[in-house]
Amino acid sequence: MRPLLQIALDLTDKKRALEIANLIAPLVDILEVGTPLLKAVGVEIITSLKQLYPNKLILADTKTMDVGKVEAELVFNARADMMTVCAAAPLETIKAAVTKTQTLNKKIVVDFIGVENKLERGREIVSLKPDYFNLHTAIDVQQVKGKSFEDLDLFRKHFNIPLCVAGGIIPEDIPKFMPYKPAIIIVGGFVTKAKDPKSAVIALKKEIERAL
Numbered sequence: 001m002r003p004l005l006q007i008a009l010d011l012t013d014k015k016r017a018l019e020i021a022n023l024i025a026p027l028v029d030i031l032e033v034g035t036p037l038l039k040a041v042g043v044e045i046i047t048s049l050k051q052l053y054p055n056k057l058i059l060a061d062t063k064t065m066d067v068g069k070v071e072a073e074l075v076f077n078a079r080a081d082m083m084t085v086c087a088a089a090p091l092e093t094i095k096a097a098v099t100k101t102q103t104l105n106k107k108i109v110v111d112f113i114g115v116e117n118k119l120e121r122g123r124e125i126v127s128l129k130p131d132y133f134n135l136h137t138a139i140d141v142q143q144v145k146g147k148s149f150e151d152l153d154l155f156r157k158h159f160n161i162p163l164c165v166a167g168g169i170i171p172e173d174i175p176k177f178m179p180y181k182p183a184i185i186i187v188g189g190f191v192t193k194a195k196d197p198k199s200a201v202i203a204l205k206k207e208i209e210r211a212l
């Protein structure tokens, strides 16, 4: 199955975020309100994007670490379709966020950013039945250690939860992880920093089609 393409609007400037959204929205499946954008602008940006693109999924990258129910209510009341919670958060927080999300018929992604022993942590979380696990190399880590996609293979073998992949993805990376059949491919900087964000998305989509 073709993976969904999610573009992360990791900006702090609302005007530029909306400009990029306008260029790429018809081509993507999920528009992500990146963590910096959510912090800079607030949840109103979720509502604005949903009003502009009602047929697109809007993901709020809350990276929730505590008060799972409160943060879920905040972003879903603002019309998000999906949110994120950190795998490193207390299990109580993950459970609260998952429960609220499921009550509202929305989707939740557990993000393994910064988790050292991912397999062990995955085993602790899996029974909470989140919608997705995100294997994600942090931007700061990418700059020091580079990126890696090998955990996708491990997670596919051990868990029956759809996977997202994120962290510095460029078109050349796509064939490296497509054999592990990610459900969602998440790309930020390659698109938001491109001179021509629309062409950047087209290049990603071409590579995805080629690797199917």
Ligand SMILES: O=C(CO)[C@H](O)[C@H](O)COP(=O)(O)O
Residues within 6 Å of the ligand: 008, 010, 034, 035, 061, 113, 136, 137, 138, 139, 166, 167, 168, 169, 186, 187, 188, 189, 190
């Ligand atoms: O959540 C994020 C950073 O924490 C980013 O949205 C994600 O890493 C995708 O951006 P990039 O492709 O630039 O790494």
